[in-house]
Amino acid sequence: MLLSGSGKPQFGEGNREVGEAPLGRPVWAAVGGSLMSLCLPFTGVATMKFKSPPVNSLSLEFLTEFSISLEKLENNRACRGVIITSTLPKIFSSGLDITEMCGKSMEHYTEFWRAVQEMWLRLYGSNMVTVAAVNGSSPAGGCLVAMSCDYRIMAENPKFSIGLNEAQLGIVAPFWFKDTFVNVVGHRIAERSLQLGSLHPAPEAHKLGLVDELVPEEKLMERAAAVMAQWLALPDHARQLTKTMMRKAVLDRLVAHREEDIKNFVTFVSKESIQKSLRMYMEMLKKRKS
Numbered sequence: 001m002l003l004s005g006s007g008k009p010q011f012g013e014g015n016r017e018v019g020e021a022p023l024g025r026p027v028w029a030a031v032g033g034s035l036m037s038l039c040l041p042f043t044g045v046a047t048m049k050f051k052s053p054p055v056n057s058l059s060l061e062f063l064t065e066f067s068i069s070l071e072k073l074e075n076n077r078a079c080r081g082v083i084i085t086s087t088l089p090k091i092f093s094s095g096l097d098i099t100e101m102c103g104k105s106m107e108h109y110t111e112f113w114r115a116v117q118e119m120w121l122r123l124y125g126s127n128m129v130t131v132a133a134v135n136g137s138s139p140a141g142g143c144l145v146a147m148s149c150d151y152r153i154m155a156e157n158p159k160f161s162i163g164l165n166e167a168q169l170g171i172v173a174p175f176w177f178k179d180t181f182v183n184v185v186g187h188r189i190a191e192r193s194l195q196l197g198s199l200h201p202a203p204e205a206h207k208l209g210l211v212d213e214l215v216p217e218e219k220l221m222e223r224a225a226a227v228m229a230q231w232l233a234l235p236d237h238a239r240q241l242t243k244t245m246m247r248k249a250v251l252d253r254l255v256a257h258r259e260e261d262i263k264n265f266v267t268f269v270s271k272e273s274i275q276k277s278l279r280m281y282m283e284m285l286k287k288r289k290s
């Protein structure tokens with residue numbers, strides 16, 4: 001992430017190429033941030049590829065770059081859709097960066113949670129067609145990113161899993177993660193899956209409706225482009241108004257309770273018992289490796 005003199009993050013500064021489409025509308029030919037690459041060809045469909053090794057964790061820096069990228073695309077009249085995927089093998093996103101929630105100050109937790117909210121408000125509320133090409137595992141916050149898109153296509157590898165596994169970490173998915181989940185899979189499946197903190201292998205995720213289709217990994221981007229073309233064949237205004245109608249209540253709920261939600265998160269995550277759970281989880285991840 002590059003920072004301007006004012007301290008405000010400037011996305012992709014320095015390696016942004018601005019082109020002029022035949023109709024005179026400005027088009028970015030290619031934009032590269034440090035944690036994700038973004039490409040908007042003249043087709044009007046952007047591809048956003050996460051590239052934050054080792055596992056595309058959603059750190060404060062990542063979330064900020066993500067939100068800025070979405071804002072740039074949203075404000076670009078030439079862009080009607082975005083396909084979100086990962087450059088890393090086997091991982092779409094490992095979810096929120098746990099180190100951002102461990103051993104930090106209240107101020108840091110506040111800033112971090114506001115960035116998580118901002119990313120979700122932008123993605124879930126986007127006017128663009130959003131397609132997730134889930135080419136690897138996608139736990140918790142990674143699942144939220146995929147669920148916030150209009151359509152999810154996952155690589156059919158049963159080793160890849162997706163779900164809201166917060167309960168396994170000893171933490172609780174906030175109400176807007178839950179609302180997003182319910183809107184995708186329905187109340188009963190969400191209730192069971194959330195309480196158990198389940199990570200569903202790709203075939204099971206498909207059966208539950210958590211992902212819309214499975215394809216061989218090498219066909220993922222081709223299929224995402226075909227789905228995008230299908231969704232873009234409709235007039236934007238009709239699709240956008242329908243999307244707003246379907247999602248507004250859930251978006252408004254967070255907007256109305258944003259500060260309270262931040263307070264709850266900070267209080268919750270600052271508890272010693274929660275800090276202990278998160279530390280133990282990180283240790284478990286490291287042990288599993290060795």
Ligand SMILES: CC/C=C\C/C=C\C/C=C\CCC/C=C/C(=O)SCCNC(=O)CCNC(=O)[C@H](O)C(C)(C)COP(=O)(O)OP(=O)(O)OC[C@H]1O[C@@H](n2cnc3c(N)ncnc32)[C@H](O)[C@@H]1OP(=O)(O)O
Binds near residue numbers: 057140165174268289
């Ligand atoms: C009453 C209550 C009221 C209100 C509540 C209020 C608020 C709610 C409070 C909290 C809500 C928080 C919501 C949280 C959402 C989240 O997203 S939490 C994150 C969940 N993510 C996970 O559980 C994934 C964990 N990771 C994995 O399972 C695996 O790493 C993987 C499957 C993604 C990849 O496996 P591998 O390829 O085998 O890679 P490694 O496991 O070796 O990992 C490499 C490296 O990366 C580190 N790492 C992995 N995931 C994370 C992560 N999410 N954050 C930070 N770091 C991560 C891992 O430790 C390894 O590090 P090193 O050992 O190499 O240093």
